[in-house]
Amino acid sequence: MRLATFKAIAAAVSVVAALGSGAAIAQDKGKAPAKAAAAGPMEQFFPLLVYRTGAYAPNGVPFANGYADYLKLMNARDGGIGGVKVTYEECETGYATDRGVECYERLKGKGPTGGTVFQPLSTGITFALTDKTATDRIPLITAGYGRADSVDGEAFPFNFPLMGTYWDAADILVQHVGKREGGLDKLRGKKIALVYHDSPFGKEPIALLQERAKMHGYDLLLLPVTHPGVEQKATWLQIRQQRPDYVFLWGWGVMNSTALKEAVATGYPRDKMYGVWWAAAEPDVLPVGADAKGYHGLALQHGAGRAKVHEDILKFLHDKNQGTGPKDEVGTVLYTRGMISAMLGVEGVRRAQERYGKKPLTGEQVRWGLENLALDQKKLDAMGFAGVMRPISTSCKDHGGAHYARLHTWDGTKWSFTSDWYEADQQIIRPMITKSANAYLAEKKLPRRDCAKELTGG
Amino acid sequence: MLYRENGQFKTTYRSDQQLLPITQDRFFVWAVVALAFLLVPMLASDYLFRALIVPFLILTIAAIGLNILVGYCGQISLGHAAFMAVGAYAAYNLVIRVPGLNFLIVLVAAGLVAALVGILFGVPSLRIKGLYLAVATLAAQFFIDWTFARVKWFTNYSSSGSVSPADVTLFGWTIDQPVEKYWFVLGVLVAMTLLAKNLVRSHIGRSWMAIRDMDVAASVIGIRPLHAKLSAFAVSSFFAGVAGALWGFVHLGAWEPLAFNITLSFNLLFMIIIGGMGSILGSYFGAAFIVVLPLVLNQLPNLLGIPMSTAMISHLEFIIFGALIVFFLIAEPHGLARLWAIGKEKLRLWPFPH
Numbered sequence: 001m002r003l004a005t006f007k008a009i010a011a012a013v014s015v016v017a018a019l020g021s022g023a024a025i026a027q028d029k030g031k032a033p034a035k036a037a038a039a040g041p042m043e044q045f046f047p048l049l050v051y052r053t054g055a056y057a058p059n060g061v062p063f064a065n066g067y068a069d070y071l072k073l074m075n076a077r078d079g080g081i082g083g084v085k086v087t088y089e090e091c092e093t094g095y096a097t098d099r100g101v102e103c104y105e106r107l108k109g110k111g112p113t114g115g116t117v118f119q120p121l122s123t124g125i126t127f128a129l130t131d132k133t134a135t136d137r138i139p140l141i142t143a144g145y146g147r148a149d150s151v152d153g154e155a156f157p158f159n160f161p162l163m164g165t166y167w168d169a170a171d172i173l174v175q176h177v178g179k180r181e182g183g184l185d186k187l188r189g190k191k192i193a194l195v196y197h198d199s200p201f202g203k204e205p206i207a208l209l210q211e212r213a214k215m216h217g218y219d220l221l222l223l224p225v226t227h228p229g230v231e232q233k234a235t236w237l238q239i240r241q242q243r244p245d246y247v248f249l250w251g252w253g254v255m256n257s258t259a260l261k262e263a264v265a266t267g268y269p270r271d272k273m274y275g276v277w278w279a280a281a282e283p284d285v286l287p288v289g290a291d292a293k294g295y296h297g298l299a300l301q302h303g304a305g306r307a308k309v310h311e312d313i314l315k316f317l318h319d320k321n322q323g324t325g326p327k328d329e330v331g332t333v334l335y336t337r338g339m340i341s342a343m344l345g346v347e348g349v350r351r352a353q354e355r356y357g358k359k360p361l362t363g364e365q366v367r368w369g370l371e372n373l374a375l376d377q378k379k380l381d382a383m384g385f386a387g388v389m390r391p392i393s394t395s396c397k398d399h400g401g402a403h404y405a406r407l408h409t410w411d412g413t414k415w416s417f418t419s420d421w422y423e424a425d426q427q428i429i430r431p432m433i434t435k436s437a438n439a440y441l442a443e444k445k446l447p448r449r450d451c452a453k454e455l456t457g458g
Numbered sequence: 459m460l461y462r463e464n465g466q467f468k469t470t471y472r473s474d475q476q477l478l479p480i481t482q483d484r485f486f487v488w489a490v491v492a493l494a495f496l497l498v499p500m501l502a503s504d505y506l507f508r509a510l511i512v513p514f515l516i517l518t519i520a521a522i523g524l525n526i527l528v529g530y531c532g533q534i535s536l537g538h539a540a541f542m543a544v545g546a547y548a549a550y551n552l553v554i555r556v557p558g559l560n561f562l563i564v565l566v567a568a569g570l571v572a573a574l575v576g577i578l579f580g581v582p583s584l585r586i587k588g589l590y591l592a593v594a595t596l597a598a599q600f601f602i603d604w605t606f607a608r609v610k611w612f613t614n615y616s617s618s619g620s621v622s623p624a625d626v627t628l629f630g631w632t633i634d635q636p637v638e639k640y641w642f643v644l645g646v647l648v649a650m651t652l653l654a655k656n657l658v659r660s661h662i663g664r665s666w667m668a669i670r671d672m673d674v675a676a677s678v679i680g681i682r683p684l685h686a687k688l689s690a691f692a693v694s695s696f697f698a699g700v701a702g703a704l705w706g707f708v709h710l711g712a713w714e715p716l717a718f719n720i721t722l723s724f725n726l727l728f729m730i731i732i733g734g735m736g737s738i739l740g741s742y743f744g745a746a747f748i749v750v751l752p753l754v755l756n757q758l759p760n761l762l763g764i765p766m767s768t769a770m771i772s773h774l775e776f777i778i779f780g781a782l783i784v785f786f787l788i789a790e791p792h793g794l795a796r797l798w799a800i801g802k803e804k805l806r807l808w809p810f811p812h
């Protein structure tokens with residue numbers, strides 16, 4: 001009897017060992033084609049770090065679907081990028097930093113030329129990957145999130161916080177409430193509360209809001225909410241006591257709808273609440289429904305709604321049952337966010353192909369493309385992005401490319417734009433970026449890259 | 459036949475008291491260490507080092523530490539990830555505030571700081587036991603988490619609260635390649651294992667075990683509970699602190715307090731329960747189980763060529779992982795280390811069982 005159990009265990013152990021060695025062999029196989037880049041298949045590999053499970057899945061799923069759909073569209077509509085077929089593989093991070101790092105290591109070497117660009121959709125994972133991508137020479141696009149100071153391409157050569165950062169977003173929110181009060185000088189003596197996710201993501205805007213507080217004389221109230229954010233009674237008790245004039249909501253996932261529910265319960269006017277783009281999508285307001293009416297969200301470029309590119313996705317993918325998610329998800333805020341993120345990566349590849357030729361490109365070559373991105377209105381219109389976003393152009397010094405945003409408001413059933421375009425004040429932000437980037441370089445003992453020299457050196 | 463100790467006579471106390479009294483065991487351990495140092499670097503890929511082996515080795519150090527406290531001294535702790543965090547932040551502050559300090563000194567100092575904090579949070583163990591102590595150590599988890607998230611000095615006033623130190627350098631050797639990280643962590647692990655193994659055989663270790671088995675009887679025969687319990691907390695937190703510094707500097711490279719949250723504390727506890735309480739070897743097995751198995755499960759459908767959605771794979775990973783934990787605990791409640799011991803017993807009699 002006991003011998004039998006022992007035998008069973010021994011068999012189990014040997015199976016596990018076999019699996020382990022199988023995994024090792026598969027790894028080696030994955031490495032082999034990377035070396036023979038030129039002779040490999042005409043494929044450009046996109047690694048996808050997604051979270052379809054866990055506390056943040058309601059927001060992670062539409063983003064992942066939009067991302068995957070746009071890559072599929074490239075193959076279905078255009079036959080790849082410049083004739084190079086797009087391939088991709090997903091890896092589940094669950095929004096956890098350590099799993100994100102594991103996924104990065106797993107996917108970075110796949111495909112004929114390795115991972116093209118990484119877009120983790122998590123500020124925590126962005127921080128952890130910043131050094132690793134620089135060593136492996138793979139670009140890291142963080143469209144609308146990540147480290148604000150990585151706009152400085154001289155300090156962060158492989159980071160691309162395209163289309164605005166948290167500092168841009170916070171700056172525009174202050175500008176907007178200033179305008180609403182009738183001038184930024186009217187903010188003196190006002191009270192603004194920042195309800196934020198207690199993580200690098202939520203803490204990023206604090207530096208800028210404090211800088212602006214010094215300039216305009218408003219009081220900044222910092223109210224952290226611990227992950228995942230379903231418990232906010234204490235936070236909203238403080239809001240009830242202090243009665244801030246405005247509440248900025250810097251949440252993600254279930255934290256946002258909880259905050260709105262608490263606002264309803266405490267009777268805080270939703271009209272005085274402003275969410276960053278992570279807190280301004282359908283999953284955030286739908287659980288609250290009509291009660292969330294009047295809540296404003298910052299739309300970092302795009303909002304909800306369908307443009308020509310969405311129609312193409314419906315026509316080429318969903319009508320042929322090849323769409324990644326449900327059909328009615330197409331055109332929601334986070335779906336479009338995923339789609340635009342994929343588009344930025346694809347356009348980086350397309351730009352790089354102009355210089356390096358139409359073949360599978362390495363991460364370093366794509367980095368050049370992203371650094372010299374020039375998407376003007378004509379190009380955007382041709383791609384079907386008319387009305388979704390504004391032109392964007394990057395340089396070695398400015399990895400952000402654009403610093404514009406609008407605000408949209410929830411009317412109980414849908415999001416609609418309620419403001420003009422704002423531009424974040426770079427005269428305030430740029431010195432902060434340089435200071436923060438220099439501190440990073442000093443701490444890491446890294447040299448600053450010289451953009452002027454690289455241009456002449458060609 | 460191969461594994462038999464007949465004819466191995468011990469003629470001195472020294473040879474009777476050595477770490478591995480059986481010759482075959484000695485050869486085996488030396489062979490494993492040699493393989494680990496020489497052969498593994500030739501075989502493993504960068505991915506295996508970064509994603510599997512290095513985290514496994516670092517968490518083994520932490521698991522050994524927790525095993526000393528829970529398995530050997532019988533004091534439960536739900537706050538070990540917090541002690542790891544203390545080690546990580548202590549190391550970070552030492553590195554940025556004292557430039558040019560040797561990283562080995564930083565590592566030891568980080569362990570000592572964690573040990574101090576561990577003693578502090580171990581004080582309640584003198585009055586309370588069992589589940590009540592678990593709750594008291596839970597306080598350490600939340601308090602330390604809160605401290606590093608709030609007190610800006612610890613994160614050097616980083617605007618996001620995330621810290622990212624430079625790569626580790628040791629006598630001019632920059633440890634940035636996966637193989638180098640592996641060698642460095644393996645070296646630390648071997649040293650720490652030797653330390654732990656010898657500690658639990660010494661009079662200190664025996665006093666821990668006496669406290670674990672029955673604290674009243676232990677104090678009657680002259681063991682001071684204060685010394686025994688607090689020394690267990692100190693040594694255990696020292697291991698956790700060293701592991702935490704390695705986790706931050708060598709594995710993650712950049713971290714926020716969330717990297718040392720309560721999930722990690724629970725995982726450490728699962729490691730020693732599955733691996734085997736009161737066994738150094740069990741800490742290895744448990745760490746391997748918790749670190750490696752989910753990743754293998756996550757990649758299995760892809761390797762076998764079964765098309766499956768990412769969400770489905772993740773859900774299956776959780777289901778199978780949970781089921782395996784239950785299976786192993788039912789099959790052998792004393793952990794994987796006990797299975798290993800049974801295997802050795804069988805091997806002694808093989809091929810002629812009674």
